[in-house]
Amino acid sequence: MAELAGCFAASHGPLIARDWEKLTPAARDWLGASFAELGRRVAAARPDVLVIVAPDHWTNFFIDNLPTVCIGIGAEHDGPPEPFLKPRFPYRKLAGHGAFALHLLRTALASGFDPALSHHLVLDHGFCLPLWLMKLEPLPAIVPFMLNSLEDPMPSFARCLDWGYLIAKAVASFPDNVRVAVLASGGLSHSIGEPTMGEVDECLDRDCLRLLQGAPDATLAPALEDKLRHAGNGGHEIRNWVVAHAAACSRGFDPFAYAALPEVFVGCGFAEWKHAP
Numbered sequence: 085m086a087e088l089a090g091c092f093a094a095s096h097g098p099l100i101a102r103d104w105e106k107l108t109p110a111a112r113d114w115l116g117a118s119f120a121e122l123g124r125r126v127a128a129a130r131p132d133v134l135v136i137v138a139p140d141h142w143t144n145f146f147i148d149n150l151p152t153v154c155i156g157i158g159a160e161h162d163g164p165p166e167p168f169l170k171p172r173f174p175y176r177k178l179a180g181h182g183a184f185a186l187h188l189l190r191t192a193l194a195s196g197f198d199p200a201l202s203h204h205l206v207l208d209h210g211f212c213l214p215l216w217l218m219k220l221e222p223l224p225a226i227v228p229f230m231l232n233s234l235e236d237p238m239p240s241f242a243r244c245l246d247w248g249y250l251i252a253k254a255v256a257s258f259p260d261n262v263r264v265a266v267l268a269s270g271g272l273s274h275s276i277g278e279p280t281m282g283e284v285d286e287c288l289d290r291d292c293l294r295l296l297q298g299a300p301d302a303t304l305a306p307a308l309e310d311k312l313r314h315a316g317n318g319g320h321e322i323r324n325w326v327v328a329h330a331a332a333c334s335r336g337f338d339p340f341a342y343a344a345l346p347e348v349f350v351g352c353g354f355a356e357w358k359h360a361p
Contacts, residue, residue: 086184086258090129091332091357093268093325094122096138096213097350102168111345116217118341118354123218125356131265133181134224135188135251137324138210138269139233144202151200152239153247155192156228157185158203164212173216178207181225184258188227191254197247205230210269224265233270233323241305244323248330255331268328270321272342272351286344289351292322296329296337296355304334325355332357 100107100115107115126134143165145151161178164170192199205228215223231247232238239247248266255264272292273285288311295304304326312320329337336358344351 086255086260086262086264088252088255088331089131089263089265090126091266091268091328092122092126093328093353093355094119094214095271095350095352095354096210096269097348097352098166098168098209099348100350101166101172101209101213101216103348104172107347111347114341114343115345115348115352118352119214119217120219121340122214122354122356123220126218126265126267127220129265130263131224132262133184133227133264135227135229135264135266136207136211136214136269137229137231137266137327139321139324140230141208141210141234143206143208144230147235150232150235151230152232153197154200154202154205154228154230155185155189156180156202156205156226156230157182157189158205161204161226161228162206164208165206166209169209169212169216173212175223178223178226181227181262183260184225184254184262184264185227187258188251188254191257192250195250195253197250214267214269229327231324231327233321238320239323241308241323241326242301244326245301245305245330245334248327248332248334251327251331252333266328266331268324270324272322272353284344284346284349284351286351289342289344289353293339293342293353293355296325297339301330301334304329329357
């Protein structure tokens, strides 16, 4: 039987890759150390499969065709297309895990969920930037879980919790002997293409981290809905963290690193759920 090996989260941002050499030494050192620690923790979980929960930044979809959730069930995926990351990323193709991805899809459909599916996806910086800086060797098989956390209408936080529990259910019912980890990629506060572009709301970030540490689901979901209503558009990627949170049974949240980094336009957070079953 499959086992949930661990659940993790990390921020991402294009400027982390595009301006890596231009960042202040302090920011570059902090980001490098934080991603390295995340990589150490993920590697210690020994995942055979890594489900990455991230948005699609208009790489595969656009507003004329934008699924709420798309699960990549292909045997392989393309690496990042962005010119700021493609030359840095060591893989042109990333192996998928079609068997588990298809099981996740079928479990969702049988449980009253309606995900889209894709046999071939291009994985942009939301998926590949953490992989680049975590330096996992060997790279686990990747199952993309594309969640719309970019454009209204987005899934509610309550539904994101539901999706997380669904992922845990799919892992528990998968018959093969594999270790599955979940990585949420995105957030925390940031604003892109808005008048507040570049602003980081550290108070919001720390409030969200505190909620994930201690709030029950019934409190967490409405509190996040209220806080994110007036936040920068990038903050909606906290939905990805909520999916991972529920996959870990909504407990054991350990935000081991956080810094507000306006030079990359992101409140950067890193976390592990220590008590994932």
